[in-house]
Each structure stands twice: as structure tokens, then as C-alpha cells.
Ligand code: IPM
């Protein structure tokens with residue numbers, strides 16, 4: 001098949017890891033006889049530097065026309081001035097909103113050989129296999145807000161949801177659960193927040209369309225605790241934008257590192273943005289030591305969800321599992337007796353396995 005893939009490395013280690021994702025996609029194209037055309041674009045801090053805009057129109061436009069987007073990360077100390085008019089993160093949020101990618105899928109899988117990389121006791125990790133379905137274009141990130149100013153020392157952000165926004169993300173979660181262990185945990189803060197009470201009522205309404213799927217509700221504070229206490233009990237977790245942001249950083253510790261978790265941001269069509277859940281890690285940027293596996297696993301999701309190439313996606317995932325099983329580790333998942341591996345070498349090992 002022919003496909004146009006937009007690559008947006010962004011800032012920091014985004015550059016290091018996207019290069020490896022592209023390498024793997026090129027290896028897939030070669031092996032399976034596909035033609036992937038890559039188009040590189042700017043987002044975040046580097047786009048502010050080059051064009052004064054964290055999401056240049058040319059980037060959004062290219063993404064809209066593409067079959068899929070592979071993204072790295074945004075942000076860094078250079079653009080962290082709290083009084084700045086534009087921030088790198090606005091680029092990423094604008095892209096998600098601009099492409100109407102309201103569903104962010106973040107799978108948490110455990111590679112058996114990485115059990116020792118997790119701060120949790122290994123036996124806690126037995127049977128862990130969950131997906132967080134994070135609502136991505138609403139909630140606290142996108143509600144009306146006010147910045148503090150020198151003369152007005154107050155600020156607010158607002159969590160706003162419409163019933164329809166909850167309906168469509170709930171449906172995604174239930175559809176996904178049907179393909180898995182048929183359990184949905186809806187995470188909210190309905191004991192305090194009005195937006196969460198709406199969320200809960202609508203999720204219950206949608207659940208009636210899926211009688212074969214079990215629904216449970218959990219308050220977000222309690223969910224944060226149970227994720228550590230009994231992570232294997234979760235199947236699909238569906239939740240508000242910011243709750244999902246927080247819970248997935250926490251959940252990455254089950255997998256051993258932020259460097260292991262991939263994500264797919266999807267809307268109604270086939271197009272999507274695929275990115276690791278980790279940030280730009282400016283402290284290790286350009287040193288060649290970042291873990292590219294989350295990005296490579298995101299590339300596998302790209303093959304599956306945007307291009308419909310299931311066999312190729314599974315082959316990439318298998319190659320990652322094989323390389324991990326063979327003992328290769330970037331610094332973040334290194335444990336005694338394993339082989340310390342650099343970013344590029346890790347990408348090449350995956351390509352070789354393919
Ligand atoms: C993520 C990141 C982003 C988010 C930041 C960089 C805006 O933390 O994708 O999880 O909060 O969504």
C-alpha cells in the first residue's frame with residue numbers, strides 16, 4: 001500500500017525517538033512491499049523558534065492531509081517562562097483539537113523480563129494488561145480559563161463536558177472492552193465535581209447498549225491507589241482528559257518506565273496521531289540514550305489503526321518483545337545482568353528482528 005506519514009519530532013528526545021520510529025516503519029515498508037512517504041514538520045518549542053507559532057498552519061494542514069502522524073514530544077526549559085504568550089504544549093493540544101482526536105488509547109502491557117524494572121513487587125504485576133481510554137479534546141484542558149495578571153492575582157481552569165462528548169468516548173471504551181476482557185472502569189470524581197456526575201450518568205446510559213460488558217465506577221483518588229494495589233483487575237479504564245494524563249504516568253511504572261508506553265489518538269476517521277506518553281526529557285536530549293520503544297510501539301499502533309496493517313503491527317510488537325527478551329535495555333529499564341543499549345542501536349535491533 002501507499003501511505004503518507006507526517007513525522008513531528010518536536011523537542012528534546014522527541015527528535016531521538018522519532019528517528020527510530022521512522023527507521024522501523026521504513027523496515028516494515030521494505031519487508032512487506034509498502035511505500036510510505038514521510039513528511040517532516042515542526043511543533044512545540046522548535047516551531048516557536050522557527051516560526052513564532054507552536055502549531056504552524058503548515059503543520060496542521062499536512063497532518064489533516066496525511067494518513068497518519070508520528071509525533072515525539074514537546075516542551076523544555078527554554079520555553080518554560082510562565083509569562084510567555086505562547087507555549088510548546090499549545091501546539092500539541094491544538095493539533096489534537098484541530099484533528100478532533102478525542103480518544104487517546106494508552107495500553108499498559110508488561111514484558112515479563114521487565115518485571116524487575118518496576119518499583120512494584122513483581123508478583124503484583126502478574127496478569128496486568130489494561131488500556132486507559134483518555135478523553136483528549138475536552139475537560140479541564142479545554143474549558144474556559146483565566147490567567148493571573150499582575151493586577152489580578154487569581155486564575156481558573158474549568159472542567160466542561162457535554163453529554164455528547166462523554167457519549168462518544170464511552171462508546172470507544174465499551175467497543176474496545178468487547179475485544180478484550182469485557183470490563184470497563186469509569187474513573188471520575190463524582191463525589192465532588194458536577195462534570196463528573198454528568199460523566200457518570202452518561203456512562204451508565206451508554207453501558208445499557210453493551211449488556212455483555214461489566215461497568216464499574218471508581219473515584220480518581222481511589223483509582224490511583226488501586227492501580228498500585230491490584231493493577232491486574234483493570235481491563236479498560238475510561239476517564240477525563242487530565243485524570244487520564246495523571247493516571248497513565250502512574251501506570252507507566254507498572255511497565256517499568258515512561259519510555260515503554262505508547263499511545264494512539266483517534267477520532268471518527270482513520271487518521272490519528274501516534275506518540276509516546278513520555279515528555280521531551282531535556283536533560284537527556286541528544287545524548288543518544290533515550291528509550292525509543294514507546295515510539296516504536298506507537299508506530300505499531302499507527303500501522304494497525306490508521307493503515308489497517310495488522311500483521312505488520314504485530315510483527316513490530318513481536319520484534320520489540322524479542323529484543324527485550326534478548327536482554328537489550330536502554331538506561332531507564334536497565335537492571336543488573338542486562339545489556340546497556342543506546343537509542344539508535346535499539347532501533348536497529350528492532351529492524352534486524354523484523
Ligand atoms: C501527555 C503530555 C501532554 C498532556 C502535555 C505535554 C501537554 O503530558 O501527552 O501526556 O498533558 O496531554
Ligand code: MG
Pocket residue numbers: 245246249277
Ligand atoms: Mg502526560
